[in-house]
Amino acid sequence: MLNHRGKILETTVRKWCDQKGMSILALAKAAGYNQSTFYRHIEKEDLPYHIIKRYGRAMEYDLRTVFPEMDDSDVIVRDKPQAPYGLKKQSQEVQDEVNFWKEKYYTLLELHNKLLREKLESAGL
Known part of the structure; x- marks a missing residue:
């Protein structure tokens, strides 16, 4: 008898999300899916392992x-945790980028006003 991979994934994901305080929507997005796709996945008894692996990578968890029958090819568990919900930049980097674009805007605005006055x-x- 085949184990229902979708139901096993659902149980694992729900438990993981509860522990991490993350929503299923956020996890599905981190895996590259939307929430409705997640619900379609968990209905599949023979859910392909490549899909399961994507959830594992998003969770940084070796599924x-x-x-155990899943092969170990393409299973990636990051050593260094990244920012949650797929965020890549740290707050200082974001602030620096905001300041850069703000200064650029002000410079162009001053130039525009000067040309308009002329x-x-x-x-x-």
Whole structure:
């Protein structure tokens, strides 16, 4: 008898999400799926292992502990945790980028206002 891979994945994901305080929606997005796709996946008795592996990578969890029959090719568990919910940049990097674009905006705005004043002056307004 075949184990229902979708139901096993669902149990594992729900337990993991509860422990980490992460929503299933956020985990599905981190795995590259949307929430409705997750619910379709868990209904499949013979859910392909490549899909299971994507959830494992998103969870940074080796799902071979739950699916021992799954081969170890392409199973990636990160050593260094990344920012949650797929965020890649740290807050200082984000702030630096915001400041860069703000300064660029102000520079262009000043140039625009200068050109506008010159145009109005040359038109006698």
